[in-house]
Amino acid sequence: xxxxxxxxxxxxxxxxxxxxxxxxxxxxxxxxxxxxxxxxxxxxxxxxxxxxxxxxxxxxxxxxxxxxxxxxxxxxxxxxxxxxxxxxxxxxxxxxxxxxxxxxxxxxxxxxxxxxxxxxxxxxxxxxxxxxxxxxxxxxxxxxxxxxxxxxxxxxxxxxxxxxxxxxxxxxxxxxxxxxxxxxxxxxxxxxxxxxxxxxxxxxxxxxxxxxxxxxxxxxxxxxxxxxxxxxxxxxxxxxxxxxxxxxxxxxxxxxxxxxxxxxxxxxxxxxxxxxxxxxxxxxxxxxxxxxxxxxxxxxxxxxxxxxxxxxxxxxxxxxxxxxxxxxxxxxxxxxxxxxxxxxxxxxxxxx
Amino acid sequence: xxxxxxxxxxxxxxxxxxxxxxxxxxxxxxxxxxxxxxxxxxxxxxxxxxxxxxxxxxxxxxxxxxxxxxxxxxxxxxxxxxxxxxxxxxxxxxxxxxxxxxxxxxxxxxxxxxxxxxxxxxxxxxxxxxxxxxxxxxxxxxxxxxxxxxxxxxxxxxxxxxxxxxxxxxxxxxxxxxxxxxxxxxxxxxxxxxxxxxxxxxxxxxxxxxxxxxxxxxxxxxxxxxxxxxxxxxxxxxxxxxxxxxxxxxxxxxxxxxxxxxxxxxxxxxxxxxxxxxxxxxxxxxxxxxxxxxxxxxxxxxxxxxxxxxxxxxxxxxxxxxxxxxxxxxxxxxxxxxxxxxxxxxxxxxxx
Numbered sequence: 001x002x003x004x005x006x007x008x009x010x011x012x013x014x015x016x017x018x019x020x021x022x023x024x025x026x027x028x029x030x031x032x033x034x035x036x037x038x039x040x041x042x043x044x045x046x047x048x049x050x051x052x053x054x055x056x057x058x059x060x061x062x063x064x065x066x067x068x069x070x071x072x073x074x075x076x077x078x079x080x081x082x083x084x085x086x087x088x089x090x091x092x093x094x095x096x097x098x099x100x101x102x103x104x105x106x107x108x109x110x111x112x113x114x115x116x117x118x119x120x121x122x123x124x125x126x127x128x129x130x131x132x133x134x135x136x137x138x139x140x141x142x143x144x145x146x147x148x149x150x151x152x153x154x155x156x157x158x159x160x161x162x163x164x165x166x167x168x169x170x171x172x173x174x175x176x177x178x179x180x181x182x183x184x185x186x187x188x189x190x191x192x193x194x195x196x197x198x199x200x201x202x203x204x205x206x207x208x209x210x211x212x213x214x215x216x217x218x219x220x221x222x223x224x225x226x227x228x229x230x231x232x233x234x235x236x237x238x239x240x241x242x243x244x245x246x247x248x249x250x251x252x253x254x255x256x257x258x259x260x261x262x263x264x265x266x267x268x269x270x271x272x273x274x275x276x277x278x279x280x281x282x283x284x285x286x287x288x289x290x291x292x293x294x295x296x297x298x299x300x301x302x303x304x305x306x307x308x309x310x311x312x313x314x315x316x317x318x319x320x321x322x323x324x325x326x327x328x329x330x331x332x333x334x335x336x337x338x339x340x341x342x343x344x345x346x347x348x349x350x351x352x
Numbered sequence: 353x354x355x356x357x358x359x360x361x362x363x364x365x366x367x368x369x370x371x372x373x374x375x376x377x378x379x380x381x382x383x384x385x386x387x388x389x390x391x392x393x394x395x396x397x398x399x400x401x402x403x404x405x406x407x408x409x410x411x412x413x414x415x416x417x418x419x420x421x422x423x424x425x426x427x428x429x430x431x432x433x434x435x436x437x438x439x440x441x442x443x444x445x446x447x448x449x450x451x452x453x454x455x456x457x458x459x460x461x462x463x464x465x466x467x468x469x470x471x472x473x474x475x476x477x478x479x480x481x482x483x484x485x486x487x488x489x490x491x492x493x494x495x496x497x498x499x500x501x502x503x504x505x506x507x508x509x510x511x512x513x514x515x516x517x518x519x520x521x522x523x524x525x526x527x528x529x530x531x532x533x534x535x536x537x538x539x540x541x542x543x544x545x546x547x548x549x550x551x552x553x554x555x556x557x558x559x560x561x562x563x564x565x566x567x568x569x570x571x572x573x574x575x576x577x578x579x580x581x582x583x584x585x586x587x588x589x590x591x592x593x594x595x596x597x598x599x600x601x602x603x604x605x606x607x608x609x610x611x612x613x614x615x616x617x618x619x620x621x622x623x624x625x626x627x628x629x630x631x632x633x634x635x636x637x638x639x640x641x642x643x644x645x646x647x648x649x650x651x652x653x654x655x656x657x658x659x660x661x662x663x664x665x666x667x668x669x670x671x672x673x674x675x676x677x678x679x680x681x682x683x684x685x686x687x688x689x690x691x692x693x694x695x696x697x698x699x700x701x702x703x704x
Contacts, residue, residue, distance in 0.1 A: 013513070013514070013515050017449075017517075018445070018446075018449035018513075018514030018515060018517065019449045019452055019453075019517055021449075021514075022446070022449050022450050026418060026450075046438065046442065046510075046512075046513070047510050047511055047512065047513060048513070049513075052513035052514070053446075053513055053514045054446070055438070055439065055442030055443060055445075055446065055512075055513070056410070056439065056442055056443040056446055058408070058411055058414075059410055059411065059414045059443050059446045059447060059450070060414070060446060060450070062410075062411045062412070062414035062415040063414040063415060063417055063418045063450045064418075065415055066378060066415040066416075066418060066419050067418050067419070082436070082439065083439065084434070084471065086398065086407070086470055086471065087407065087408065087434065087435065090398065090407030090408055091407060091408040091411050093370070093407075094370075094374070094405075094406070094407065094408055094411040094412060095411055097369075097370035097371045097373075097374050098374050098378075098411070098412070098415045100371055101371075114510070117507070118438055118507040118508070118510050119436065119438065119507075120505070120506060120507070153472070154472060155469070155470040155471075155472070156470070158398075158399050158466070158470050159399055160398075160399065160407075161365070161370075161398070161399060161400070161401075161404035161405055161407070162365070162370030162373075162404070162405045163365050163370060165369075165370065165371055
C-alpha cells in the first residue's frame with residue numbers, strides 16, 4: 001500500500017501564525033520524503049480557518065519540491081472555477097518541471113458558497129466550469145497552437161510554456177465526495193480519484209467507488225490502472241487511550257471550524273443556504289469515537305491502526321490513504337510521532 | 353550599493369528544457385544568497401520564448417524561498433490585469449510567510465497584445481485594472497472584512513488568509529518603462545520603482561526618475577526612502593574581449609526573441625499594431641556595443657564593469673541593479689562566472 005500526508009490547514013492566526021504553520025508543514029513534508037511516504041497533498045481554500053491558509057496549493061508544493069527528492073506533490077485540489085485555465089496550466093507546468101515530474105494534479109468543483117461569491121462565480125455553473133477548465137488545461141499541456149472556444153473562456157491560438165515534464169500530462173485526479181454523477185464522470189474520462197469518507201457512510205462511499213471503477217472499465221481503461229486517494233484523519237501513539245483523547249479534541253476543533261465556515265453563509269443568507277442545516281447537525285453528531293466505530297479514522301496504537309487500515313482496504317479496495325496528520329492547531333510533535341509510528345509499524349504490514 | 357539577479361527566461365524548449373532552466377535558475381539563486389546579492393527576481397510572461405517559461409513568478413520564488421536564507425524574493429512583476437486580486441493576494445501572502453518576510457512585490461501593467469487577448473482583457477483597461485488590482489490587494493493584506501466594489505471586481509466582506517508576515521505589507525514596487533504618468537503615479541502613492549533603461553535613452557529615463565522622485569517628495573514621503581531597481585544585462589569575464597563577443601551573441605538572440613513576440617501580433621493584426629514597427633526597428637539597430645557606449649549594459653572585465661556601474665549610479669542616483677545574468681540559452685558556467693566576478697570584484701567597490 002502507498003500512503004501520503006495531506007495538509008488541510010485548520011488554524012486561525014490567533015492559534016498558529018502562518019510562518020509557523022508553513023515551517024511545520026515543510027518539516028513534515030521533508031520527513032514524509034525521508035520516511036518513504038508516497039505523496040504530500042495540500043488543499044485550495046480561502047478566508048476561513050477551515051483551509052484558508054492555503055489559497056494556492058502550488059505555492060506550497062513548489063516550496064516542498066526543492067527540499068525533497070522523491071515524494072509526489074499533489075494539489076488536493078485546484079479549483080478550475082476560481083482560476084483561469086491558462087494561469088493554472090502554466091503554474092502547474094512550472095511545478096512539474098521544478099519537481100522533475102513529481103506533480104499529481106487534483107481538480108475539485110469547490111463547495112463553499114462564500115468562495116463562489118467572492119470570485120463572482122455562480123455555484124450553478126460549478127460543474128460546467130470544472131469540466132471546461134480541466135479540458136482546457138489538458139489541451140494546453142498536450143497541444144500547440146491551442147484554440148479554445150468554451151462557454152467561460154475563449155483564447156488562442158496559443159502554445160503554453162513551459163511544456164509539462166511528464167508526458168503526455170501529469171496524472172490527473174478528480175476530487176469527488178457524494179454526487180454519483182461526479183464519480184461516473186471521473187471514471188468515464190479515465191481520471192484518477194480523490195475521495196473523503198468521513199462525511200458519509202462507508203457503504204455509500206463504496207457504492208460510489210464501484211460506480212467510478214465500472215465507468216472506467218466501460219470506457220476501456222484497464223482494471224487496476226486507476227489511482228485512488230482517500231482523505232482520512234490519522235493520529236498514532238503508543239498509548240492508545242491518549243491517542244483517542246487527544247485526537248478527539250483536535251478533531252472536535254477541526255469540525256467546529258468546518259461548521260463555522262458554513263454557518264457564516266447561513267447567517268448571511270438564511271433562506272438560500274437553509275439546506276445546509278442538516279449537514280451541520282450531522283457533522284456535529286459525529287464524534288471521533290463514531291468515526292472509529294465506522295472505520296473512518298486511523299487512531300490509536302500502531303496495532304490498532306493496522307486493523308483500521310485493513311478495514312478500509314477491505315471496504316474500498318486498493319486505495320492510497322492521504323492522511324491528515326496535523327489537523328487543528330496540533331503541536332508538531334504529535335504529527336511527527338504519528339508519521340514516524342505509521343511509517344515504522346503500520347506501512348510495513350501492507351507491502352506491495 | 354545593493355545588487356540583485358533577475359530571471360527573464362529567453363529560451364525555447366528546443367534550446368533548453370524547462371527542467372534544466374529551473375534547475376540552473378535555482379542553482380544561481382542559491383549562489384546569489386551565498387554571495388551576498390540582495391535580491392532574486394523573476395518575471396510574469398506567457399506563450400513565447402520571450403519570458404514564457406515563467407507564467408507565475410510566485411511558483412519559482414516559493415521554490416527558491418526554502419533553499420535560501422537571506423536573499424529577497426522579488427516578483428518582477430505580477431500582472432494584476434491577468435490575476436484575480438484575491439488569488440494573487442493569497443498567493444503572495446503564502447510566499448511572504450514561507451520566506452519569513454523576504455517578499456518584495458512588483459506590479460506591472462503588461463504590454464504584450466497576445467497576453468491581453470488570451471485573457472480576454474482589453475488593453476485599454478490595462479491601467480485601470482493595474483491600479484484597481486493593486487489597491488484591492490493592499491486592502492486585503494491590511495484590513496479584515498474587506499468589501500470591494502471596484503470596476504472589475506466586487507467582493508466582500510472577506511478576510512484574506514494567510515495574513516502577510518511583513519507589516520503593514522510587503523514592500524511594493526511598480527514596474528514602469530516610458531510613460532511619465534506611470535512614474536508620477538508610482539511616486540505619488542509612495543511605491544518603490546522598477547525600471548529598464550535599455551529600450552530608451554538614459555537621459556529620458558533620468559527625467560522619468562526625477563518625475564518619480566519629485567512626486568514621491570510632493571506626496572510627503574521622505575527623500576531617500578524609495579527603493580529603485582534597474583533591470584540590466586550583465587556579463588563579466590576576466591577576458592573583456594571574450595565577454596563582449598559572447599554577450600553580444602546572447603544579447604542578439606534575446607532581442608530577436610523579443611522582436612519575434614511582437615511580430616507574431618503584427619502579422620496577426622497588421623493595422624492594429626502598426627505602431628510597433630518603429631519600436632522593432634529601434635531594437636534591431638541597438639547592438640550590445642551601442643548599449644555599452646550608452647552605459648546601458650554591464651559587460652567586460654570587472655574593472656570595466658566597475659566603471660559602468662559608476663556611470664549608471666551617476667546618471668540614475670541611488671539604484672539597485674537587478675541583473676540579467678542568464679539571458680538567451682547561455683550555458684550556466686557563463687552566468688556563474690559573471691555572478692562570482694561581480695560579487696568579488698565589483699560590488700566591494702560600492703560599499704554602503
